Amino acid sequence: MIIMLAGSALVFGGVFGFVAFKNHMIKQFFATMPKPVISVTTAKAQMADWRAVVPAVGTLQAVNGVDISGAMSGLVKAIAFESGHDVKKGQVLVQLDSDVEMGDLRSAQAELVLARTSYDRSAALLKSNTVSVAALEKAEAELKVKQAKVAGLQATIAKKTITAPFDGRLGVRKVDLGQYLQPGQAVVNLQNLSLMLCDFTVSQKDLSLVAIDQKVTMTTDAWPGVVFEGSIAAIEPLVEAKTGMVSVQARFPNDEGRLRPGMFARIEIERPAGAPVVTVPASAVAYNLHGDAVFVVREEAGSDGKTVSKAERAVVSVGDRKDGLVVIKSGVTAGDVVVTSGQVKLEHGSLVQPAAADPLKTADAGAVR
Template sequence: MRFTAATLRSLLILLLGALPVIAGAAQPVPVFVKAASVEPFVESIEALGTLRANEAVTLSATVTETITAIHFDDGQRVEAGDVLVEMTSAEEHAQLEEARSTLNEAERQYRRIQRLVKTNLASESLLDERRAAFETARAQLEGIRSRLQDRLLIAPFDGVVGLRHVSVGALVTPGDTITTLDDDSVMKLDVSVPAVFLNTLRPGLRVSATTADLSDHAFEGTVASLDSRVDPVTRSITARALLPNEGHRLKPGMLMTVTLKKPPVDYLMIPEESLVREGFNEYAFVVDTDSEPPTVAKRRISTGPRRPGSIAVTAGIAPGELVVTHGVMRLREGTEVNIAAVQQDDESLEELLQQSRSTGNGEH
């Protein structure tokens, strides 16, 4: 199509007349912003761990003998020194019971004379006699127990016994399992952690553990020790944490999800929505409020650890500067903006839109 000179002049006049309208159409871009702030940041490592009792032992016979008495029930709590099983003859059992009765009577007489001496109703010499009789009876009981040590199964520490695998009259031989004993006052949690976190792990690190079996509660503890070796196959190291077990809800063998928490470190945090990635570089749009209207500068930043909803910035932004959280796709270097709302905490996009409408700063 060919245009005449008059037609070209007319088109040029129309275009020049439209320029002011086009220029006036470039309105500031409405954006939501948030101030970069220094906040405590707790880095964490998640792993799986298996519970073990603080002390655990399988109790078994050491001689070939017939069981004559059992002094515990399934799941009973016992104290260190309690006799759990006897493998003695009737005569040996009678001697042991006689020694126990003699000790109880000697202790009762000694305590009685001790009270009478305080009120001057008995002599010191009588008290000495009763003390000697008490100590003699205790020594005799210890002597019999020592002789019968191989025929008595004694609890080595406080704890809870497991299921009983024998009955009175059963003939047991060395190595036969009678029951188990677990000290579950404190539980050991063995956690397999990738060796890349080796510099992070150390005794005293806080631990939070949960299990599907007890989903209503998180158990807190600390790392007590680390294994001396890294597994060459899995390239992981075992960290052992101690968890107080009040109420004895935790059981050995339970699988737990473990979160190991590093000490808090202060980081400059910005919302994740502010981050703009271009290739291997990361940017954020920072609002210059000194200009009128405000404009944005595209800053290249260096980032650190992150948590849901926010990311740490190690370089490129100063504390207190306003970064754009919503509307970044429409921005370029130097773009004029209209701050529709300032995000204070973790408000949702819908809440920010309501805030902008109430203040009249939003886009109409």
């Protein structure tokens, strides 16, 4: 039993000793293993005159736009326009059948002539006291009734002719010859595209930054890369109580006809320029729940006397973003070199090798070519 216990202690002691020796050697290996040098791209934090913008999303509408419709019912007798053409104010678009009204008008005009003759006769006879004043007044009343009847029929006939209420461009025709048109039924859409209006909202905290005639810029998905310039035309005096937003309307010239009603647009209102701020590329900032941070490259002397570059994690406070840049309120000073790509492989104190160019941008440029 003593020999067996001694042998077991010897075997287990050897096993535990070997495991302890192996762990010690592994720790020693990792402790003395040289840190890998990670290739990253960098950029310098710079001071810049920053003009922040108030962003908004709006919807375009024409300065004048309407679905043209008739005020009277009737058969479509003539169509005097083509879909998609430009028209002038007062140009005839649709003529409705007015034969019945024209007949009634001729009858009413004949009655008007008779009523005027009767009035003139009564007026002449009154001078000789042949007729009474009451008879003259009755003849005058009959004359006015006939005049009103003629004017009413003329107005009805005029409404049978549908004209363009303003200059603009027509849409697609919605009626056909011989069709019976009901009052209010749409004939064609007409839009004045010379000037476009954009309705959008801004927060009440930005209300002090918005003023009438202030310059604004606009971009649309329909024309990528094209910036349209306009000005603020109106500001709603009422602040929406539920949302805290204020409605604003801007005007944009549209001489080339690029903008169309119904388009969605991105609006930017420039704020007044403030003091210069520190900016870095937006790709340099890592956003997370524990705080935004960047990796700053510091030059240090290595153990062999050579200069090495280390990445140090710096917690920052960020501000506005624009054109691929972000404002740094604290944590980085102008002139600091920050890592713009490759942060995923970094930790505090990692050795880095700044690359001459951004490999992602180089690859994208090659793909475009």
